[in-house]
Amino acid sequence: MPDLGDMLWRAERALESGYTGRAAAPGAVARAKRLVRRRRTLRHWGEGVGAVAAVGVVGAVVWLGAPGDREPPLPAATGSTAASSPTPTGEPEPSADPEPTESGAATPTFTSTPTAAGCSPGGGGVPVGADVRQVVDVDGDGRPDRAWLATEDDGQRRFGITTASGATFWIDIESASPIQASAVVQLVQSDHVPIALVDFSRSAQVYSLAGCAVTEVLNAQGLPYTFDRGMGDQGTGAGCTLVGGALRLAGLDAVRNPDGTYDVSRTFIDLDAGARHATNESRVVVARGAKADAPVVVTASEVSCGELVAGRDGPVQPMP
Amino acid sequence: MGRWEPLLETLVRERYARLLARAALVAATPAEAEDLVQDALVATFGGRARFGSVEQAEQYVRRAIVSRSIDRARSRTSERRAVERLAGRTDAAAAEPALAGVDRDLVAALHLLGPRERACVVLRHLDDLSVAQTAAALRLSDGAVKRYTSDGLALLAAHLGATADADRTPVRLVRTESTRDA
Structure with a gap:
């Protein structure tokens, strides 16, 4: 009888032989290195803050324990003391307080400043080599704007908006997925808040474009709101459904039945003012026994918003 | 850099x-x-x-x-x-x-296992890790590793007819391809 260890070993070698010549996806190594750098930086920063905090705690204990001539303690030094100053009008600057992402990595962003005539100019414009598509009016000045996806020289992916008024604001995308990203931009809800859905093939993420900035929308746990694209048990796609004259963001889930048909459920997602936080409504089954090529199933397997579909009606990440 | x-x-x-x-x-x-x-x-x-x-x-x-x-x-x-x-x-x-023969069948059978069963089988029987080492690597209890390994082996055996003793003590070798091929 063959030994299982030997069988596994031979199967692994057969796979290796089959994969010989297969290279990592373009930009994957650079993306991995960037994530490693960020992880290391955060760890070192955390250790530094921890050490300072430990010293502070020890100092406080010593001070509290010492009787008699106490003096007010000096302000303790910490790892993050700088308060962000107001952004000068018309002069965009990098966000001073990047939000932590689900993976624990900080996400650099670049913002502009809202004015009555749209976002104030600045920000460097569309990066060279970016894939650019005209999209809806993001900044409310009545003119269509442009969305783009770029791959930096070091492999970092960046999604941004360049408005007709000349403002450019963007966010670095932190996803280990080696698959090309694509995006779609739309105005949703009755308050016509601008959002972007970025599709990473295995997952998708929603960003707010309100306030002349690309900002991660956070879920109830304070983590970036992410749509499952079939790898977990939460859903297969994201879309926007027209309700009462306005598009509503929704998570979609197409589940295959034993007979080959699909049941599709939908979860509406409410965005707060400025689309900074998202809240799920109840999950509702919208189709049962639908064929695989039925529009409801196809839509549930895509990232779209209204008639716009990511990969078709928005920018697609260029390969380096 | x-x-x-x-x-x-x-x-x-x-x-x-x-x-x-x-x-x-x-x-x-x-x-x-x-x-x-x-x-x-x-x-x-x-x-x-x-x-x-x-x-x-x-x-x-x-x-x-x-x-x-x-x-x-x-x-x-x-x-x-x-x-x-x-x-x-x-x-x-x-x-x-594209694999052929036993390799194809084995990989297909592995895909029928749950992720924990697959991981336990691979670490125990391909990497020759002990139960304790596997448990540490996967952040599982020793008992869970034994159970997942046993379940995995049973499923694989059902699909392949392969036999392997779930309670065997793996021989820990510094493996090289030449020793495997020998």
Whole structure:
């Protein structure tokens, strides 16, 4: 009888032989290195803050324990003391307080400043080599704007908006997925808040474009709101459904039945003012026994918003 | 540039096929294998471990691929659903090599196991780790490792007719390809 260890070993070698010549996806190594750098930086920063905090705690204990001539303690030094100053009008600057992402990595962003005539100019414009598509009016000045996806020289992916008024604001995308990203931009809800859905093939993420900035929308746990694209048990796609004259963001889930048909459920997602936080409504089954090529199933397997579909009606990440 | 960067580049350049092969054994779908390798690279080089050679780094990444496969799959049920959902999707870049004979049957049978069962079987029977070492690598209890390994072996045996003793004491060798081929 063959030994299982030997069988596994031979199967692994057969796979290796089959994969010989297969290279990592373009930009994957650079993306991995960037994530490693960020992880290391955060760890070192955390250790530094921890050490300072430990010293502070020890100092406080010593001070509290010492009787008699106490003096007010000096302000303790910490790892993050700088308060962000107001952004000068018309002069965009990098966000001073990047939000932590689900993976624990900080996400650099670049913002502009809202004015009555749209976002104030600045920000460097569309990066060279970016894939650019005209999209809806993001900044409310009545003119269509442009969305783009770029791959930096070091492999970092960046999604941004360049408005007709000349403002450019963007966010670095932190996803280990080696698959090309694509995006779609739309105005949703009755308050016509601008959002972007970025599709990473295995997952998708929603960003707010309100306030002349690309900002991660956070879920109830304070983590970036992410749509499952079939790898977990939460859903297969994201879309926007027209309700009462306005598009509503929704998570979609197409589940295959034993007979080959699909049941599709939908979860509406409410965005707060400025689309900074998202809240799920109840999950509702919208189709049962639908064929695989039925529009409801196809839509549930895509990232779209209204008639716009990511990969078709928005920018697609260029390969380096 | 940190010392780890050229090591990572060399590892991917020279050992990518080997890493993908390991990932293909434990991934739910061929498409997930590439993601697993990427995740494992970031987890390994972003962690505290330091490596003196590509070989050493490769061992860490291979182990990380298996442990990450469990992290990614929340449950056997959800994974199976994911496989079903993805069955109709094509991803040419992530296609698995065409295998033949026993290799094909074994990999197909592995994909029928749950992620924990797969990971336990691979670490115990391919990497020759002990129950305690497997438990530490996968952050499971010793009892869970025994159970998942036993269940995995039973399923594999049912599909392949292969036999392996779940309670065997693995022989721990510093394995090289030449000793395996001998």
